[in-house]
């Protein structure tokens with residue numbers, strides 16, 4: 001975002017090995033919008049520690065939580081931020097990006113023909129040769145065996161009904177589905193910001 005002009009401001013920092021339990025590369029910061037909701041869910045808005053610290057020094061973000069891990073410069077010791085919040089609100093898009101991951105997420109990582117959660121691929125519901133386009137409304141998750149079986153036919157021709165009609169989801173809908181498929185890396189300080197109702201559902 002604002003990396004180029006800021007290399008200098010963090011060049012003074014050097015990593016240390018004081019905390020052997022946490023590598024610097026595993027200290028990303030969760031980025032919240034000014035309203036303290038994540039800037040993005042899919043992919044989750046996460047910055048590397050250098051970018052987070054640059055933003056702190058530019059007064060663009062507030063530190064919400066920090067790792068125990070510190071970085072040192074000649075003039076300052078600083079804990080690495082684990083959660084930061086933008087000072088200026090960034091307007092959110094109502095609709096998520098059309099990506100492979102988001103299509104899987106919309107379809108709950110299940111083949112939309114048989115429910116199989118393995119060997120997942122993408123299928124054009126209306127085949128391309130029949131004019132089917134690559135859009136939210138025409139791409140669904142399909143396991144490799146179903147994809148093979150269906151071939152270049154429509155669901156009707158193949159007698160393979162689609163379980164859930166593919167629609168373009170809203171960002172809010174994807175967030176709901178995403179709770180069941182959390183990212184691989186979740187620092188404990190992030191949970192409060194990602195899932196407000198995690199305690200209620202536990």
Ligand SMILES: [Zn+2]
Nearest residue numbers: 111114143146
């Ligand atoms: Zn299948």
